[in-house]
Amino acid sequence: MRSYLSREVFPYSAFYRARFQAAGLGHRDVGARGALPRLSMTTLADIDDPAAIVLRPDEATIQKYARFGLVARVAWAKFRGTQSLVNQRFIDPMFKPVHWHVDEGIPIGSSPDDLERLGELGRRWLERAGLQPYDVVAGLLPAGPNLPYWQLVLGCRHAGVSAIHLGAAATAQQVAAVAPTVIAGRPSDLVRLLEPANGDDRAGRAVRGVHTALVAGERLDDATRQRLLARLPAGAVVVAAWSPPGARAMWSECRGGDGFHIAPDSELVEIVDPLSGVPVTGRADGEIVWSAIGWRGSVLLRLRTAAYGRLDDAPCPACGRATGRVMLTAVEPPFAAVLSAHPGIAAWQAELRAVDGVEELLVFFAPTATGHPGRLVRDLDRHLAATQYVVVPRDELDLRLDEHGGRRLVDLRD
Numbered sequence: 255m256r257s258y259l260s261r262e263v264f265p266y267s268a269f270y271r272a273r274f275q276a277a278g279l280g281h282r283d284v285g286a287r288g289a290l291p292r293l294s295m296t297t298l299a300d301i302d303d304p305a306a307i308v309l310r311p312d313e314a315t316i317q318k319y320a321r322f323g324l325v326a327r328v329a330w331a332k333f334r335g336t337q338s339l340v341n342q343r344f345i346d347p348m349f350k351p352v353h354w355h356v357d358e359g360i361p362i363g364s365s366p367d368d369l370e371r372l373g374e375l376g377r378r379w380l381e382r383a384g385l386q387p388y389d390v391v392a393g394l395l396p397a398g399p400n401l402p403y404w405q406l407v408l409g410c411r412h413a414g415v416s417a418i419h420l421g422a423a424a425t426a427q428q429v430a431a432v433a434p435t436v437i438a439g440r441p442s443d444l445v446r447l448l449e450p451a452n453g454d455d456r457a458g459r460a461v462r463g464v465h466t467a468l469v470a471g472e473r474l475d476d477a478t479r480q481r482l483l484a485r486l487p488a489g490a491v492v493v494a495a496w497s498p499p500g501a502r503a504m505w506s507e508c509r510g511g512d513g514f515h516i517a518p519d520s521e522l523v524e525i526v527d528p529l530s531g532v533p534v535t536g537r538a539d540g541e542i543v544w545s546a547i548g549w550r551g552s553v554l555l556r557l558r559t560a561a562y563g564r565l566d567d568a569p570c571p572a573c574g575r576a577t578g579r580v581m582l583t584a585v586e587p588p589f590a591a592v593l594s595a596h597p598g599i600a601a602w603q604a605e606l607r608a609v610d611g612v613e614e615l616l617v618f619f620a621p622t623a624t625g626h627p628g629r630l631v632r633d634l635d636r637h638l639a640a641t642q643y644v645v646v647p648r649d650e651l652d653l654r655l656d657e658h659g660g661r662r663l664v665d666l667r668d
């Protein structure tokens with residue numbers, strides 16, 4: 255981390271050079287022990303210009319900060335008029351952002367080296383989940399500029415695992431044609447695949463050979479995990495992956511384990527007291543603060559993630575790996591668990607609104623084939639204080655979920 259800060263971030267990041275200097279830290283200081291905690295924390299909302307967080311080595315900064323070898327090559331190339339060759343051979347593969355995804359509206363760039371690394375971290379995700387080279391992955395993650403999709407695509411490629419990326423709206427028939435041993439998708443899309451609106455049995459046949467469901471793209475709650483397990487063949491396992499917006503690769507559970515393994519060679523995770531911003535001691539709970547190590551393209555340091563949890567650095571009781579694990583605190587309000595676990599509810603979405611300063615909670619739900627709407631509402635009313643319940647057909651609820659990127663909690667308060 256110290257050499258990363260002094261050799262790459264300070265020289266080539268306009269955004270962090272200014273922040274280090276504001277903290278009274280010069281180029282020599284950032285390579286010293288204890289410099290990082292003195293840097294003020296960043297939130298994604300602080301980033302007015304996403305181009306400012308991209309590492310941009312240019313002739314002036316290379317001459318001022320780079321190691322002698324690179325300085326000499328640039329000087330020699332300039333002398334011979336072959337500057338573009340040096341860029342092509344040495345600078346671009348390391349630094350030029352050639353691939354972008356979008357997190358919370360912020361474009362995050364990756365260099366060719368970063369993509370290699372994301373592929374390797376994707377491979378480790380699949381390895382931890384217990385995949386083998388002969389597995390066949392049916393990918394239901396939505397194709398597009400999002401991290402989970404690309405980590406799955408590149409991870410399968412690096413692991414040498416056969417994969418077909420069908421997209422989030424794949425039908426049971428399409429999945430069955432692949433005869434997958436692994437399915438991967440957002441929790442809401444996997445529930446939709448496994449619990450079809452018309453209750454037909456094609457879904458069960460489609461996943462007959464599945465031993466692992468990889469869940470990514472949204473946080474997975476316990477109730478949804480149980481529902482997925484109930485629809486998968488006996489012995490199958492659900493393995494979750496997730497990371498807060500801004501982190502460059504997802505964290506993931508190991509097969510049968512709990513908590514998310516992190517990658518200490520490519521990130522630093524701190525837990526801070528959310529009010530004071532002071533790092534907590536030991537394994538106490540707090541806000542997760544994320545820093546890149548070794549990444550190029552868009553670089554973030556000390557990013558406040560608005561995710562809460564604790565860090566467990568003991569070897570994992572399930573797999574024995576000692577990478578450290580993040581144990582996340584539940585984020586969904588208690589009523590979400592009531593809705594997810596209810597056997598009469600096939601799918602739901604809740605909206606929080608503020609009407610004339612008064613908060614309202616609207617719960618939209620689609621009953622299962624055996625669920626009786628009136629009885630369900632009376633039952634739910636005992637456990638949660640919704641302003642209104644709206645019973646909708648399953649297709650309509652799926653549309654509502656699609657409109658909100660699969661999110662079940664929609665906050666419309668300003």
Ligand SMILES: [Zn+2]
Nearest residue numbers: 508511570573
């Ligand atoms: Zn583990």
